[in-house]
Amino acid sequence: MIKNNRVYGIIGVGAYMANFNADLSGYPKTTTNNDIFGSDKALKYPMKRMWLIEGDKVFYIKSMTIAKSKKDKEMEILQPKDLIERYEDLFGKEWDANLTVKDVAKDLFSTVDIMNFGATFTGSESESKTAKKKIGHNISITGAVQINQGFNLYEKTNVLVQDILSPFRNPNDKSEDKTATSIGTKIVTDEAHYVYSFSVNPANYADYLGLIDGFEGYTTEAYEKFKRAARVATTAFNTNSKSGCENELALFIELKEDSKLFLANLDRYVEVRKKEKQTLYDLSKLAEIIAPQQEEIQSIELFHNPISVEVNYGSLPCTVNSIF
Amino acid sequence: MKSLRFTLSGPLACFRQPDVNAKVYFTYNNIHKVALLGLLGAVIGLSGYRNADLYGQGEKLYPEFYEVLSPLLVSVVPNVKNGYFSKKIQYFNNSVGYASKEEGGNLQVREQWLENPNWTVFLAQHKLDASIWDKLCDYMLRGQCVYIPYLGRNDFPAQISDVCLVELSVSKSLRIDSLFLYSGDLNTLDGGDPSQYLFVETAPTSLVPKHNFYEFGRYIFTNCTLPEDELPPYLYSDGVRQYSFY
Numbered sequence: 106m107i108k109n110n111r112v113y114g115i116i117g118v119g120a121y122m123a124n125f126n127a128d129l130s131g132y133p134k135t136t137t138n139n140d141i142f143g144s145d146k147a148l149k150y151p152m153k154r155m156w157l158i159e160g161d162k163v164f165y166i167k168s169m170t171i172a173k174s175k176k177d178k179e180m181e182i183l184q185p186k187d188l189i190e191r192y193e194d195l196f197g198k199e200w201d202a203n204l205t206v207k208d209v210a211k212d213l214f215s216t217v218d219i220m221n222f223g224a225t226f227t228g229s230e231s232e233s234k235t236a237k238k239k240i241g242h243n244i245s246i247t248g249a250v251q252i253n254q255g256f257n258l259y260e261k262t263n264v265l266v267q268d269i270l271s272p273f274r275n276p277n278d279k280s281e282d283k284t285a286t287s288i289g290t291k292i293v294t295d296e297a298h299y300v301y302s303f304s305v306n307p308a309n310y311a312d313y314l315g316l317i318d319g320f321e322g323y324t325t326e327a328y329e330k331f332k333r334a335a336r337v338a339t340t341a342f343n344t345n346s347k348s349g350c351e352n353e354l355a356l357f358i359e360l361k362e363d364s365k366l367f368l369a370n371l372d373r374y375v376e377v378r379k380k381e382k383q384t385l386y387d388l389s390k391l392a393e394i395i396a397p398q399q400e401e402i403q404s405i406e407l408f409h410n411p412i413s414v415e416v417n418y419g420s421l422p423c424t425v426n427s428i429f
Numbered sequence: 430m431k432s433l434r435f436t437l438s439g440p441l442a443c444f445r446q447p448d449v450n451a452k453v454y455f456t457y458n459n460i461h462k463v464a465l466l467g468l469l470g471a472v473i474g475l476s477g478y479r480n481a482d483l484y485g486q487g488e489k490l491y492p493e494f495y496e497v498l499s500p501l502l503v504s505v506v507p508n509v510k511n512g513y514f515s516k517k518i519q520y521f522n523n524s525v526g527y528a529s530k531e532e533g534g535n536l537q538v539r540e541q542w543l544e545n546p547n548w549t550v551f552l553a554q555h556k557l558d559a560s561i562w563d564k565l566c567d568y569m570l571r572g573q574c575v576y577i578p579y580l581g582r583n584d585f586p587a588q589i590s591d592v593c594l595v596e597l598s599v600s601k602s603l604r605i606d607s608l609f610l611y612s613g614d615l616n617t618l619d620g621g622d623p624s625q626y627l628f629v630e631t632a633p634t635s636l637v638p639k640h641n642f643y644e645f646g647r648y649i650f651t652n653c654t655l656p657e658d659e660l661p662p663y664l665y666s667d668g669v670r671q672y673s674f675y
């Protein structure tokens with residue numbers, strides 16, 4: 106099924122004693138006035154992991170291979186696959202120079218991550234296998250789904266630094282820890298609520314219709330996969346630093362088929378605060394902004410965690426469901 | 430002269446400078462003319478830079494948005510003290526092995542972002558085809574777009590607000606309240622005391638045919654006055670402030 110209508114929405118992620126997205130220093134990413142935010146990548150990654158685990162084709166995700174070290178030919182090292190290795194592996198075919206740019210684009214669109222988020226596929230060389238291979242195609246696909254930076258909208262967030270003990274000692278003679286095990290740090294936020302806004306614009310693929318054999322545009326199947334991932338992927342993803350992070354709220358505003366309405370950064374109309382023990386997402390301003398646009402809207406669906414999150418959605422004409 | 434006025438803003442923006450392409454990517458302080466035309470092209474559905482090979486179109490002189498919209502005149506006012514937005518370098522990793530040829534396959538990206546940029550933008554039809562101008566005004570006034578316009582990166586959607594048509598009149602005062610292009614001697618700028626400020630940035634003004642490199646000009650934002658014979662062309666006023674169109 107082809108999806109033609111546009112969707113705007115919001116994804117709320119809570120982080121409890123967790124670090125949803127750190128910068129190079131290990132602290133949560135911030136802007137100059139210390140507003141904490143998470144990148145679009147931090148949100149997309151758990152989605153891609155979820156699709157991968159569920160058996161869908163995902164192109165842009167790290168996968169490893171064993172290769173010979175360049176410095177010492179005898180030594181084997183574990184390293185991420187390069188572009189051609191990943192391409193051959195995922196699509197089960199040999200890369201050869203006769204593959205046209207249209208063939209490659211068709212393969213790329215067959216993966217769920219590129220169908221949703223787009224791709225930047227650039228020319229590259231691979232020498233790790235027997236023959237030296239070269240990609241000459243540059244393909245840039247602007248994804249139908251675009252996600253913003255998600256700012257933490259909770260004002261009482263504290264950043265905590267905790268010492269953690271490593272099980273090993275540092276054998277370096279100059280080290281202070283040479284006779285004991287070393288100490289590391291783990292940095293978390295006690296409680297943060299990241300609010301992302303996103304858009305789904307199937308028109309981004311209009312240019313490819315008729316160019317690629319059998320390609321008909323953005324599909325309902327891909328959208329449904331995105332929609333499910335937007336509701337549960339972060340909760341499902343449990344690495345050390347993200348184990349306290351969970352999906353709390355997801356809002357999907359479906360426009361009518363021909364609507365070209367532009368709604369940017371819906372997150373600026375959202376407020377997050379505490380109401381007794383629950384987290385309150387206040388969408389009443391958003392409802393005001395949306396109200397004059399009723400003509401253009403087909404349906405609005407709201408999903409939230411019914412146990413920990415309360416939503417004040419004001420006059421927003423939406424159906425309310427559990428996020429799980 | 431009729432002009433389309435709107436406020437362009439967002440929490441973050443990054444208009445990459447092409448002259449540094451390693452370690453750190455820097456941004457221009459303001460949206461420049463080429464980026465602004467690209468954003469307007471997205472609104473009315475013109476295509477951008479793309480792989481001519483894939484579309485079998487052969488080499489084109491310009492991307493579609495530029496070919497169509499370059500006759501438009503624009504004027505930009507940065508709504509911030511002294512015309513300077515705060516910036517921070519953000520860091521992220523791209524650890525899929527095929528992002529780069531880094532050893533270990535991990536590409537580290539450092540990119541400078543503008544924070545809370547906010548501009549008042551004026552557009553003037555000038556030599557733009559009337560049907561395109563009407564379409565652009567219609568889409569902007571009704572808050573519609575074909576592609577989602579963004580501020581330099583597609584995860585920074587542009588907020589477009591307060592869109593309206595205003596009447597401007599030809600003017601020739603010595604003080605300009607918008608950005609303007611000026612290649613003259615900066616020492617001839619005068620006044621503005623006691624809080625004189627002068628913001629200067631060399632940024633793109635147009636594209637080179639076929640190769641689509643940027644051509645640059647010196648953008649100035651100041652409260653100083655200019656010598657009369659150095660005033661740029663296309664100055665218009667709304668009765669309160671004077672804007673330079675380029």
